[in-house]
Amino acid sequence: xxxxxxxxxxxxxxxxxxxxxxxxxxxxxxxxxxxxxxxxxxxxxxxxxxxxxxxxxxxxxxxxxxxxxxxxxxxxxxxxxxxxxxxxxxxxxxxxxxxxxxxxxxxxxxxxxxxxxxxxxxxxxxxxxxxxxxxxxxxxxxxxxxxxxxxxxxxxxxxxxxxxxxxxxxxxxxxxxxxxxxxxxxxxxxxxxxxxxxxxxxxxxxxxxxxxxxxxxxxxxxxxxxxxxxxxxxxxxxxxxxxxxxxxxxxxxxxxxxxxxxxxxxxxxxxxxxxxxxxxxxxxxxxxxxxxxxxxxx
Amino acid sequence: xxxxxxxxxxxxxxxxxxxxxxxxxxxxxxxxxxxxxxxxxxxxxxxxxxxxxxxxxxxxxxxxxxxxxxxxxxxxxxxxxxxxxxxxxxxxxxxxxxxxxxxxxxxxxxxxxxxxxxxxxxxxxxxxxxxxxxxxxxxxxxxxxxxxxxxxxxxxxxxxxxxxxxxxxxxxxxxxxxxxxxxxxxxxxxxxxxxxxxxxxxxxxxxxxxxxxxxxxxxxxxxxxxxxxxxxxxxxxxxxxxxxxxxxxxxxxxxxxxxx
Numbered sequence: 195x196x197x198x199x200x201x202x203x204x205x206x207x208x209x210x211x212x213x214x215x216x217x218x219x220x221x222x223x224x225x226x227x228x229x230x231x232x233x234x235x236x237x238x239x240x241x242x243x244x245x246x247x248x249x250x251x252x253x254x255x256x257x258x259x260x261x262x263x264x265x266x267x268x269x270x271x272x273x274x275x276x277x278x279x280x281x282x283x284x285x286x287x288x289x290x291x292x293x294x295x296x297x298x299x300x301x302x303x304x305x306x307x308x309x310x311x312x313x314x315x316x317x318x319x320x321x322x323x324x325x326x327x328x329x330x331x332x333x334x335x336x337x338x339x340x341x342x343x344x345x346x347x348x349x350x351x352x353x354x355x356x357x358x359x360x361x362x363x364x365x366x367x368x369x370x371x372x373x374x375x376x377x378x379x380x381x382x383x384x385x386x387x388x389x390x391x392x393x394x395x396x397x398x399x400x401x402x403x404x405x406x407x408x409x410x411x412x413x414x415x416x417x418x419x420x421x422x423x424x425x426x427x428x429x430x431x432x433x434x435x436x437x438x439x440x441x442x443x444x445x446x447x448x449x450x451x452x453x454x455x456x457x458x459x460x461x462x463x464x465x466x467x468x469x470x471x472x473x474x475x476x477x478x479x480x481x482x483x484x485x486x487x488x489x490x491x492x
Numbered sequence: 493x494x495x496x497x498x499x500x501x502x503x504x505x506x507x508x509x510x511x512x513x514x515x516x517x518x519x520x521x522x523x524x525x526x527x528x529x530x531x532x533x534x535x536x537x538x539x540x541x542x543x544x545x546x547x548x549x550x551x552x553x554x555x556x557x558x559x560x561x562x563x564x565x566x567x568x569x570x571x572x573x574x575x576x577x578x579x580x581x582x583x584x585x586x587x588x589x590x591x592x593x594x595x596x597x598x599x600x601x602x603x604x605x606x607x608x609x610x611x612x613x614x615x616x617x618x619x620x621x622x623x624x625x626x627x628x629x630x631x632x633x634x635x636x637x638x639x640x641x642x643x644x645x646x647x648x649x650x651x652x653x654x655x656x657x658x659x660x661x662x663x664x665x666x667x668x669x670x671x672x673x674x675x676x677x678x679x680x681x682x683x684x685x686x687x688x689x690x691x692x693x694x695x696x697x698x699x700x701x702x703x704x705x706x707x708x709x710x711x712x713x714x715x716x717x718x719x720x721x722x723x724x725x726x727x728x729x730x731x732x733x734x735x736x737x738x739x740x741x742x743x744x745x746x747x748x749x750x751x752x
Binding site: 387388390391392393394395396397401405406409410412488489490 | 549551570571573575576577579580581583585586587588589596597599600601628630
């Protein structure tokens with residue numbers, strides 16, 4: 195309860211500011227319309243209309259909320275193409291598009307995490323890999339993903355891969371990097387004394403990895419996974435943009451911007467934000483449970 | 493076998509090459525330690541006492557002279573588990589329980605599951621931690637953690653115990669208590685013990701022999717045999733013999749310092 199109040203205050207302040215900005219940004223269009231029609235509009239009319247335009251510069255919060263409801267619950271429960279009446283998710287619903295993006299995100303996140311861990315293990319245990327792979331991993335992140343995403347899609351399409359896999363690869367491309375950084379740091383976190391101690395037991399490199407380096411890197415891994423899963427979502431959405439994809443949150447953003455459907459864009463953005471927060475939250479829960487079971491959180 | 497020295501160093505030297513030129517961590521150190529002795533190494537920082545211990549443990553490679561442990565090279569001795577090493581910090585893994593930490597060397601050395609359990613139980617009793625096996629390290633005091641790390645070093649029945657300032661980070665009262673415990677442990681196991689310390693009373697109280705070292709280059713300044721009886725209550729530290737030995741150690745340290 196004590197945490198609820200500050201959170202609600204901040205949300206309240208944002209909503210107030212948002213409504214203010216809605217008037218400020220949308221009023222011009224209302225005035226232009228009135229001038230064209232040769233009528234006078236009072237300030238209260240400007241305000242009222244600013245909140246309810248079809249294609250506002252900035253949609254009001256309640257418009258986004260209504261669109262969110264209609265394109266999720268409304269569409270699926272009551273729509274002709276919704277799951278209740280047609281038996282499958284409607285291609286006009288954000289649940290459907292959200293799921294398309296989430297599935298690419300999760301696949302890409304899994305691939306990125308696996309690749310990141312493997313690379314980090316290689317970097318820590320092999321000097322040649324440390325020297326050769328690390329600069330490339332860093333360089334890979336300096337290339338704008340928007341530039342490389344279409345090329346990945348085109349190249350993969352030419353070898354017959356399309357749909358989920360190319361998006362997942364773009365998503366993995368963004369998410370492997372924080373995992374590499376975190377896992378390298380984590381595996382190197384044991385100090386010289388701990389490593390000397392294992393040497394006094396004549397422990398092999400493999401034993402040192404399983405008994406010391408891997409468990410010691412768990413807190414670092416989870417910190418990286420949180421960054422990585424958010425990056426995965428961005429990657430999946432970006433992967434949907436250049437393909438003229440017909441499904442996914444990226445496709446909704448794109449079609450919204452083609453047709454000036456700002457309300458639709460904002461609703462898709464909100465779904466993306468909710469998905470990201472949920473994924474990061476889930477990893478946080480797994481983190482707490484794992485570290486507590488390991489005796490490392492207390 | 494009984495008379496053969498457990499540890500024998502002859503003209504041992506170790507020179508580190510650094511950017512500022514060579515550093516003589518050890519120079520011409522000759523020492524032989526018999527089975528069952530408790531030898532303390534005392535001296536200011538940089539005198540090579542820890543380096544000597546690390547050479548015995550094959551964690552450092554001497555550049556001159558010879559060093560044998562149980563008649564073998566230090567490396568070979570390590571492979572046959574000749575010694576247990578206790579570091580300055582307990583270094584327990586936070587994700588393992590106390591029992592799990594003591595079990596670590598046994599897992600690495602490939603003891604059977606049953607034997608691991610038996611040995612863990614045995615050494616935890618030896619250091620008075622039998623009822624703490626299921627606790628995690630953060631639930632124990634610093635002194636108890638260090639006792640657990642001693643148990644870990646004893647778990648695989650090495651007959652040499654190498655201790656590098658194991659009680660350096662603990663307060664005086666805990667240290668006194670652990671010194672007493674350590675003597676009991678030594679009496680019970682009969683381990684040959686090499687003990688590095690900064691503390692004169694600790695060295696005199698524990699040892700059958702005290703090696704006083706001095707820095708630049710790290711070398712032996714004096715070797716003092718202790719006439720104290722094997723059975724030592726804490727108040728032996730007020731006896732005349734104790735004070736005399738402590739005085740001689742202090743003299744040795746001072747002499748080493750003035751010509752450095």
